[in-house]
Amino acid sequence: MGAKTLILGSSGQIGTELVLRLREIRGSENVIASDIRKGSYEVMESGPFEFLDVTHKDEILEVIQKYEVKEVYLMVAILSVIAEKNPKKAWELNMNTLFNVLELARDGHIERVFWPSSIAVFGPDTPRVNTPQDTIIKPTTVYGISKQAGENWCSYYERKYGVDVRSLRYPGLISYKATPGGGTTDYAVEIFHEAVKRGSYVSFLKAGTKLPMMYMDDAIRATVELMEAERPATFHSYNVGALSFSPEELAGAIKKQMPDFKIAYNPDSRQEIADTWPESIDDSRARKDWGWEPRVDLDTLVRSMLLGLHFSS
Ligand code: SER
Numbered sequence: 001m002g003a004k005t006l007i008l009g010s011s012g013q014i015g016t017e018l019v020l021r022l023r024e025i026r027g028s029e030n031v032i033a034s035d036i037r038k039g040s041y042e043v044m045e046s047g048p049f050e051f052l053d054v055t056h057k058d059e060i061l062e063v064i065q066k067y068e069v070k071e072v073y074l075m076v077a078i079l080s081v082i083a084e085k086n087p088k089k090a091w092e093l094n095m096n097t098l099f100n101v102l103e104l105a106r107d108g109h110i111e112r113v114f115w116p117s118s119i120a121v122f123g124p125d126t127p128r129v130n131t132p133q134d135t136i137i138k139p140t141t142v143y144g145i146s147k148q149a150g151e152n153w154c155s156y157y158e159r160k161y162g163v164d165v166r167s168l169r170y171p172g173l174i175s176y177k178a179t180p181g182g183g184t185t186d187y188a189v190e191i192f193h194e195a196v197k198r199g200s201y202v203s204f205l206k207a208g209t210k211l212p213m214m215y216m217d218d219a220i221r222a223t224v225e226l227m228e229a230e231r232p233a234t235f236h237s238y239n240v241g242a243l244s245f246s247p248e249e250l251a252g253a254i255k256k257q258m259p260d261f262k263i264a265y266n267p268d269s270r271q272e273i274a275d276t277w278p279e280s281i282d283d284s285r286a287r288k289d290w291g292w293e294p295r296v297d298l299d300t301l302v303r304s305m306l307l308g309l310h311f312s313s
Pocket of ligand 1 (some may be wrong): 080117143182184
């Protein structure tokens with residue numbers, strides 16, 4: 001029997017595509033999807049699925065034992081905008097789920113863990129352009145605080161108990177198979193849905209707000225490459241860069257494919273969050289340690305999104 005992989009949060013934006021990719025690589029029966037809600041048709045039909053509440057460690061352990069799981073990807077989180085509305089709930093969910101998985105690894109039930117961090121870990125005092133791997137990390141959002149604490153806990157469990165845990169600081173992720181929920185970078189996904197539906201979009205971020213972004217294919221490849229790489233000497237939640245653009249620049253790239261596309265701006269409280277995050281990322285450490293290299297440029301991303309949504313609508 002091949003070593004099994006469990007994806008927690010497999011119905012979410014990243015989880016959906018991670019499951020499908022890992023099933024391609026490792027064989028459908030070796031990748032167990034799980035969530036508290038049903039996933040996409042593709043995920044539900046292509047291999048095993050378990051309903052699971054990740055806040056209950058014993059439920060995770062049952063699934064680990066049932067399938068002899070060796071590797072867990074914890075893709076469950078409350079994102080930045082929702083977290084601001086309910087700080088305690090976000091803190092509890094984001095941290096308790098991480099503790100559950102780290103403890104299962106410490107106690108020898110699993111051999112390797114993936115846990116995502118984010119550009120949200122940075123704050124207004126961090127250098128904004130080409131943000132280094134090691135820099136001032138003073139987040140001002142609830143979500144960012146949970147990511148900073150999570151990075152430190154991963155590092156602690158590695159040092160203290162030898163847990164093999166790996167992590168990336170994802171930029172805003174753009175994809176069409178599943179929608180993100182409650183993030184500050186969501187405009188860069190919504191814009192495509194509205195472009196296809198209405199030919200126009202009202203952005204909740206200002207025209208010039210540049211943020212680090214990445215197409216989902218690159219994000220999934222980064223995740224799988226990091227998990228398959230030789231174990232890094234010490235824990236890092238790696239900066240991974242790909243693209244950096246503003247709503248105005250993204251709209252310009254969409255106009256190349258849809259000349260009549262129109263954008264307007266009506267910034268709301270999400271602007272305040274975006275203003276504390278980097279514009280672009282220095283990912284030289286990831287490049288050096290495990291060979292990271294992004295592949296998808298802005299024009300390719302725009303074409304893939306419009307095409308993907310056109311055929312799925
Ligand atoms: N995309 C996330 C958000 O906007 C950041 O990790 O909350």
